Amino acid sequence: MTITQEQSVWFQGMFAAMVANVEQVLLGKKHVVELAFTAMVSEGHLLLEDFPGTGKTSLARAMSQTVQGTSSRIQFTPDLLPGDVTGITVYDQKKGEFEFHSGPIFANVVLADEINRASPKTQSALLEAMEEGKVTVDGVTRSTGAPFLVIATQNPIEQAGTYRLPEAQLDRFMMKTSLGYPDLASTIRILEGTATTQHDLAPVITPEALVGMSDISRGVFVNPLVFDYIGRIVEATRDAKQVRMGASVRGARSLTKAAKTWAAAHGRVFVTPDDVKNLADQILSHRIVLDPEAEFDGVTASAVIGQILLDIVPPTRSDLG
Template identity: 50%
Template sequence: MTTTPDEARQFHRDFISLVDNIEQAVLGKQVCVKLALACLFTGGHLLLEDKPGTGKTLLAKAMANSIDGDTKRVQFTPDLLPGDITGGMVYNLETQNLIMRQGPIFTNILLADEINRASPKTQSALLQAMEEAQVTIDGTSLRLADPFMVIATQNPIEQAGTYPLPEAQLDRFMVRTELGDPDPDSALRLMSESFQIDRSSLIKPIISAEGVHNRKRIAREVHADIAVLQYINDIAIATRNDKQVQVGVSMRGCLALVRLSKTWAVAEGRHFVLGDDVKELAVEALAHRMVLTVEAEFRGVKPQEVIRGILDRLVVPVGGPAR
């Protein structure tokens, strides 16, 4: 069963309402807000690579409030342990029994702040959660909330004492993007309303967690023409064959871009994917999954530049509804 035009139009109206709602707190960042919501409705996770003070925590709280959900924040530090995230068995002095203490990962939106400051062992505590929406504690597998989303941040400027995210973990983030500084009008408004310390408190629920689940189904059933799928595969093959790239885009990256493109299309009110949807999302969805050669990194080549170069060379298919 594919998404109907009526479902697509309703999805578009709800999506715009959510964007407008979140923008009451996160001013002038519509593209980033839309990408974050697209990740949520696709069942993916978001990596924000930006300097401090750009509103990353605010975005997570505003999103959680918009879906009437819960959010928790974990500050990643070198001494953070996996159990500090997942929880574990603790001894109850009153009952003299071991009881399960759930960690902050049991939430709808988890903000993993400065994720690259924790050790790889602690970073890996998120791998199972991000891939399978469950965690294993003392041999017992526990399902996480639905929806569940990780918004992780890392500071691209200060790298002293950090542990770069391994490729296997980067590959599990559906999108990597940045918030950036506000535009002049938004900056003036923020300063004039400086008394509003927590702008996420302005956000009221628009949909429920069940509503997120239903919209995930609608996005999943959007039609993607075979020409669009071939276009995504051509992009991935081109990254693998590029002489500047040591490790190209994996099949996980291709699948993530397909799913994200479907959500992006229905957020625009269409029940089918266009090639332009793929082209618009490819940099944010694929660049962080690539590993450049040492020579390319030495020359200052960026993965984003490689993806843009590939997109410029390939013909964009039209796409269209199911026939």
């Protein structure tokens, strides 16, 4: 069922309010904050590949405070065990029964810091939660709650002692982006102490209302020609000469869901080809595996996506009616 214009207006205003609230902490990073909330409302997850000290932890905490939710931080290290993420069952001698002690995965916003430093076995502990919003421990399945967003980080420079994320886990992330360093004006404000601290943020929306935003985004109209456009882009990633493995069907679905949220956030009840273009790189580039020769030549996944967007002609406004 297509959403109404009134729902779209409410969605746009609420989305803008959430972004503005977090912007008080992350100065000059409006676009990244918009991407993060797009992933959250679209029931996806975010991978940040960035240098230390760029505000990744602040982003997670500010988002959880904005939606009046809970947040947790998991520092991934080589000795981290799956039970340290999901929780464990402990025998209570007084009660004479086993009792579940929940892990940090049970939060609205989970920061998985330096995720590639943990072993593949521990990394895989996130797979079920990220895909289904559930965690199974000792045969018992428990919901992580809603909304549920995993923000994982990894350092692109220091690779010693790390485990590369497998393609199956990379595919679980709806988006991959980076915060980057703040501009000069924002840096000066931070040094002057005029920027808002994360403890000053007031909640803007309840978790229940944010779940309602997810329901609204699913009702955004997508023209069959836009579906065809998304399909052609994803198919082109598989046919590109420099690519060994292209984007998955999950990637196409993620692009569609995020484009719906992006359209609603900009006050529209329908998706345009520009919505798809604006999100294609962040959603598809980390799902592409390049040929070794292409990597050696300096080709990047983002460059491949950019060329595909130039080659594929999007439907025009007259085509969409």
